[in-house]
Amino acid sequence: MIELRNVSKVYSLGVFGAKKLTAVDDVSFSINNGEIVSLIGESGSGKTTIGRMILRLISITNGEIHFNGQNITNLKGKELKEYYFKVQGVFQDPFSSFNPIFKADRVFSLLKSEFFPKLPESQWQEKVINSLESVGLNPRTVLNKFPHQLSGGQLQRMLIARALLLDSKLLVADEIISMLDASTRIDVLNILAELKKRGLSILFITHDLSLGYYVSDKSIILYRGSILEMGKTELVFSNPLHPYTRMLLESVPRLDKKWESFEIPERSITGFFENNRCKYYDRCLHATDECKKQELIEAEPNHYVACWRWNNV
Structure with a gap:
């Protein structure tokens, strides 16, 4: 379906762009047909940047993104429009996707004028109704309403329905x-799971481990723009190999246990990492002078980790 090959995104900072910020660093992964992949990480880890590069909302600095074997990195005009017919995105704040002075279903009419200008109105209305019902919405309840008259959940479902109108194959x-x-x-999670059964592939971007575990087939743990652990969700959550993944899982609040804080090594106060060090080195409780920046290692089938000491921590 879609494959990222050594993708990076570097931003230029400062008045003359002299400083560089690497938001995504040499990331590679794929999403298969009918698969939900969770991209999990802290704020600032590069999750949204990856999603926006897949959607061609921002450019790629290095690497390539392939959709069904086609490099989409430099698509323009008609080819880019055809790509958007298959790949769509839904974002965090549903209210920001609607103009408050227009009725919410205007997002459907704009879609028709752009992608289905010759389709008879009666057939279009049937498509809209079927799409709304597929995401659990009653068309009579949500159509002809202003955004403020609908809940966030209803608006989010409308945006998913809008993506399905385009016969989308991948949803970010x-x-x-x-x-x-x-x-x-x-x-909403159950809707995504149902859409997956119908063949839709989904990149599920989240900072919430429990949500990623609930919905995804494969999980990717991202930190400072790099993948630290990746594999089948059951393997990543039941047998976390990277110290960062373990820390994330231990940080999930539990009702039956009071959370206990722990000391972070003094080296973590720098906030920087050396080029020859693992990006998690500054925060890792198990780091040694021998720790180097590593490629992903296949520790077991369908389970990869970017830590050379994965079996000794």
């Missing part, structure tokens, strides 16, 4: 439930 879901209440979150 960037923190799409972080602004929703708990009861609505599970409904």
